[in-house]
Amino acid sequence: MQVEKTQEFRPKIVAFCCNWCSYAGADLAGSSRLAYPADVKIIRVPCSCRVNPMFILRAFQRGADGVILCGCHPGDCHYTTGNYYARRRMTLLFSMLDYLGVENGRTRVEWVSAAEGVKFSTTMNEFVAKIHSLGENVRLGDLRCKKD
Amino acid sequence: MQRIGVFVCHCGTNIAATVDVARVVEAAAKEPGVVHAEDYQYMCSEAGQLKIREAIKEKNLTGIVVCSCSPRMHENTFRQAAERAGINPYMVEIANIREHCSWIHKDIEEATEKAVILARAAIAKVTLNAPLQSGTSRVVKRALVIGGGIAGIQTALDIADAGYEVDIVEKTPSIGGRMSQLDKTFPTLDCSACILTPKMVEAAAHEKITIYTYSEVEKVSGFVGDFQVDIRKKARSVDMSKCTGCGVCQEKCPSKKTPNEFNRGLNTRSAIYTPFAQAIPNVPVIDRENCIKFKTGKCGVCSKVCQAGAIDYEQKDEIVTQNYGAIVVATGFDTIKLDKFDEYSYSTSPDVITSLELERIMNAAGPTKGHLERMSDHKPPKSMVFIQCVGSRCADKRGKSYCSKICCMYTAKHAMLIRDKYPGVEVTVFYIDVRTPGKNFDEFYRRAVEEYGVNYIKGQVGKVAEKGDKLLVQGVDLIDNKRILMETDMVVLATAIEPNPDVRKIATMLTASIDTNNFLTESHAKLRPVESPTAGIFLSGVCQGPKDIPETVAQAGAAAVKVVGLLAKDHLVTNPCVAKSDELLCNGCSSCEKVCPYGAISYEEREVNDHGIRETRRVANVNSALCQGCGACTVACPSGAMDLQGFSNRQILAEVDAICK
Ligand SMILES: Cc1cc2nc3c(=O)[nH]c(=O)nc-3n(C[C@H](O)[C@H](O)[C@H](O)COP(=O)(O)OP(=O)(O)OC[C@H]3O[C@@H](n4cnc5c(N)ncnc54)[C@H](O)[C@@H]3O)c2cc1C
Ligand code: SF4
Ligand code: SF4
Numbered sequence: 001m002q003v004e005k006t007q008e009f010r011p012k013i014v015a016f017c018c019n020w021c022s023y024a025g026a027d028l029a030g031s032s033r034l035a036y037p038a039d040v041k042i043i044r045v046p047c048s049c050r051v052n053p054m055f056i057l058r059a060f061q062r063g064a065d066g067v068i069l070c071g072c073h074p075g076d077c078h079y080t081t082g083n084y085y086a087r088r089r090m091t092l093l094f095s096m097l098d099y100l101g102v103e104n105g106r107t108r109v110e111w112v113s114a115a116e117g118v119k120f121s122t123t124m125n126e127f128v129a130k131i132h133s134l135g136e137n138v139r140l141g142d143l144r145c146k147k148d
Numbered sequence: 149m150q151r152i153g154v155f156v157c158h159c160g161t162n163i164a165a166t167v168d169v170a171r172v173v174e175a176a177a178k179e180p181g182v183v184h185a186e187d188y189q190y191m192c193s194e195a196g197q198l199k200i201r202e203a204i205k206e207k208n209l210t211g212i213v214v215c216s217c218s219p220r221m222h223e224n225t226f227r228q229a230a231e232r233a234g235i236n237p238y239m240v241e242i243a244n245i246r247e248h249c250s251w252i253h254k255d256i257e258e259a260t261e262k263a264v265i266l267a268r269a270a271i272a273k274v275t276l277n278a279p280l281q282s283g284t285s286r287v288v289k290r291a292l293v294i295g296g297g298i299a300g301i302q303t304a305l306d307i308a309d310a311g312y313e314v315d316i317v318e319k320t321p322s323i324g325g326r327m328s329q330l331d332k333t334f335p336t337l338d339c340s341a342c343i344l345t346p347k348m349v350e351a352a353a354h355e356k357i358t359i360y361t362y363s364e365v366e367k368v369s370g371f372v373g374d375f376q377v378d379i380r381k382k383a384r385s386v387d388m389s390k391c392t393g394c395g396v397c398q399e400k401c402p403s404k405k406t407p408n409e410f411n412r413g414l415n416t417r418s419a420i421y422t423p424f425a426q427a428i429p430n431v432p433v434i435d436r437e438n439c440i441k442f443k444t445g446k447c448g449v450c451s452k453v454c455q456a457g458a459i460d461y462e463q464k465d466e467i468v469t470q471n472y473g474a475i476v477v478a479t480g481f482d483t484i485k486l487d488k489f490d491e492y493s494y495s496t497s498p499d500v501i502t503s504l505e506l507e508r509i510m511n512a513a514g515p516t517k518g519h520l521e522r523m524s525d526h527k528p529p530k531s532m533v534f535i536q537c538v539g540s541r542c543a544d545k546r547g548k549s550y551c552s553k554i555c556c557m558y559t560a561k562h563a564m565l566i567r568d569k570y571p572g573v574e575v576t577v578f579y580i581d582v583r584t585p586g587k588n589f590d591e592f593y594r595r596a597v598e599e600y601g602v603n604y605i606k607g608q609v610g611k612v613a614e615k616g617d618k619l620l621v622q623g624v625d626l627i628d629n630k631r632i633l634m635e636t637d638m639v640v641l642a643t644a645i646e647p648n649p650d651v652r653k654i655a656t657m658l659t660a661s662i663d664t665n666n667f668l669t670e671s672h673a674k675l676r677p678v679e680s681p682t683a684g685i686f687l688s689g690v691c692q693g694p695k696d697i698p699e700t701v702a703q704a705g706a707a708a709v710k711v712v713g714l715l716a717k718d719h720l721v722t723n724p725c726v727a728k729s730d731e732l733l734c735n736g737c738s739s740c741e742k743v744c745p746y747g748a749i750s751y752e753e754r755e756v757n758d759h760g761i762r763e764t765r766r767v768a769n770v771n772s773a774l775c776q777g778c779g780a781c782t783v784a785c786p787s788g789a790m791d792l793q794g795f796s797n798r799q800i801l802a803e804v805d806a807i808c809k
Contacts, residue, residue, distance in 0.1 A: 012808050014807055014808065020681075023218075024220060027218045027220060027244075027248075029247075029252060030246065030247025030248055030251040031247060031251065033251055034252065035253065035254070038253045038255070038258040038261070038262040041262065041265060041269070041807045042248050043803050043804065043807070044219070045795060045800065046725070046777050046792070046795055049743075049778055049779060049780040049783060050778065050779030050780075050782065050783070050795060050800075051783070052782065052783045052797065052800075053783075054797070055800055055801060058801055058804050058805070059807075059808055062804065062808035063808045064804075064807075064808050075661070076661055079659075079746075079776060079778035080661075080745045081743075082745070082778050082779075082780055085780050085783070085784075089783065121252075
């Protein structure tokens with residue numbers, strides 16, 4: 001089946017999800033058939049605190065148009081405090097990224113529990129809509145590796 | 149170079165209807181390192197697993213990717229299949245193309261494209277996987293139960309009967325919990341003490357059970373299978389081995405003005421006391437804050453009258469350190485404080501009481517010897533008003549949003565008992581809804597209305613005011629749609645219950661989670677209701693959520709079975725996805741240690757060989773039995789020395805690259 005390639009903007013979006021809450025929330029969105037755009041690709045991490053700012057920088061460097069980090073709600077972290085670390089780290093990173101030209105709307109932290117399939121889906125729909133409104137992430141174009 | 153096999157599952161039509169499976173196979177086969185790719189109807193089936201095993205053997209695969217449902221479903225299945233075929237189970241990655249793809253997308257083109265990208269990311273990751281060895285850790289065949297109410301007692305008995313040692317740590321001077329304060333119990337109206345005391349005695353006499361009363365858990369370290377716990381045995385000031393329980397000291401003690409906690413402050417007690425007559429152990433404690441000897445140095449009456457010479461003013465707190473394989477939390481509940489509910493005049497009128505106070509008043513061993521009387525003038529009441537849902541199902545912040553669950557039933561019980569014993573007393577109950585689901589529960593409530601003539605009014609009470617020696621109750625009747633003003637002699641408030649406030653401290657020590665109402669959270673609301681999300685921690689009784697006695701006992705037994713299941717194992721397999729520090733990169737800065745929630749990181753002076761230069765350096769060392777694999781330390785490490793096995797920096801970056809290509 002050959003479908004004509006559309007010229008429409010298809011954003012690249014990376015979603016880091018913690019194994020215990022948000023990844024399970026995404027699974028629940030799936031089993032409840034709560035649609036969100038296919039542009040979102042999930043990477044499973046044990047905890048939101050596993051996400052190194054380096055991963056996010058790399059995503060933008062390689063052409064991501066948006067990166068979202070999802071973890072357990074404050075107080076509910078499987079490892080007790082991981083999401084607090086993540087929250088603090090991301091606050092710093094996102095403000096630095098904004099300064100570099102990656103607008104705040106392209107980065108987001110959201111708490112999604114294993115029970116919140118609906119929230120997962122709504123969050124992703126919102127986030128993708130936001131990225132559409134911001135358009136392609138061209139500000140870091142000159143930083144990007146164009147090796148392949 | 150890795151030799152990777154990719155297996156794409158149709159999941160019947162669950163995946164295949166939306167994802168063009170053949171195209172995923174074709175695309176995967178082109179990825180570097182992939183030497184085998186195939187698809188099958190049901191990869192998780194025995195036949196599917198056989199295909200995986202055969203391919204591993206025939207093609208000498210070193211790693212596999214299964215494109216299928218969520219790893220939370222079948223990661224283990226495929227790891228086991230890999231292991232059976234002779235490769236390390238951690239050489240397996242799953243691309244979730246069902247929950248995260250076929251089930252949420254409709255467009256075949258889009259879904260297929262995404263499935264290909266997810267497969268690529270998993271292939272990129274597995275290329276960097278390294279074989280991991282899970283270790284084993286020992287299981288200490290002894291359990292700790294925190295809280296000696298009916299929940300804790302029942303759990304301990306069930307564990308002990310299965311042949312394992314159990315220790316109960318109870319904060320107050322006696323086990324028994326709230327149930328020992330109750331008079332009669334719904335739905336059968338048998339006396340609480342008559343059914344509780346034999347259980348208390350059985351626990352005390354059980355050869356496998358050790359009870360620490362007047363004790364608290366002070367420190368917990370370790371992990372499932374081997375927790376190390378410090379228990380503080382508070383100084384009783386009475387030698388347990390000498391005391392005969394005669395009670396002379398309590399009689400002669402001149403300091404008798406302390407509010408009696410057991411009777412909810414309705415009367416007073418001596419400074420040396422046992423909370424109630426059937427206390428276990430039947431050994432008093434000296435409440436040092438109210439003891440004249442401790443306050444002024446004078447007195448010493450109890451020491452003089454004690455024939456057994458058991459009084460010991462010099463006794464000190466003692467710390468007992470013990471290892472446990474499992475810990476059960478059974479810390480129960482208390483009723484909420486009513487300081488935010490001034491409208492009921494609870495703090496100003498002694499004749500407005502809580503239901504738990506009424507239990508004490510009705511109890512033959514209570515402050516009024518079981519006679520129903522007003523606390524203000526000790527006269528028997530002619531009429532009583534019960535108000536339900538005080539602080540429960542409360543829309544505003546003053547109370548609790550949840551239903552306390554037991555109040556409808558115990559109010560019906562109180563009303564019935566009073567009408568039975570004092571037929572002349574008029575009883576009115578104001579309720580929002582009567583909730584009596586439970587075996588023989590609704591029948592019980594209807595008996596109160598139909599046989600005992602209790603007057604139930606649907607509506608809330610807005611105010612209770614003192615009027616002379618009477619109480620004026622202002623409420624509404626929602627059924628007849630009218631305002632009600634009635635005079636009465638006593639008002640009883642069915643006060644909301646909340647977890648014992650101590651539970652926050654306990655939960656923090658155990659790294660067990662609690663919800664916004666401080667109830668301990670279960671691992672799964674439906675399927676794992678007695679396990680906390682923290683391995684090795686179990687939940688019993690009201691500390692997990694409101695419950696009556698039958699439910700508490702059932703849950704206590706369930707928790708015991710889970711504990712026994714754990715203690716029956718000789719060792720546990722540990723998660724090998726733990727942190728590991730590269731000694732050549734580590735600069736011993738301590739950043740990682742500070743963020744580790746499990747205290748898994750320590751430092752050691754180690755001789756390292758840095759490109760031929762041998763020197764002794766201070767480097768981080770992760771205790772793989774303590775590490776739970778959160779990865780907090782990996783991000784904190786400024787030199788990039790700390791990495792997480794199974795989720796390494798390079799693996800995650802490879803996934804990012806594959807997705808952003
Ligand atoms: C007014 C009233 C009437 C009731 N009537 C009935 C009835 O008729 N029928 C019925 O089925 N149910 C009734 N109930 C409910 C019943 O009381 C509970 O279901 C039962 O007591 C729950 O037992 P538990 O062991 O979970 O908690 P608890 O009885 O509260 O026991 C918890 C124990 O843990 C101890 N503890 C707390 N914190 C710590 C700590 N940090 N360290 C060590 N120990 C600690 C406490 O001191 C206590 O001994 C009634 C409740 C109330 C309030
Ligand atoms: S008088 Fe002595 S033996 Fe009797 S109860 Fe008191 S401490 Fe125990
Ligand atoms: S991964 Fe988490 S638990 Fe393990 S050592 Fe690092 S911070 Fe501690």
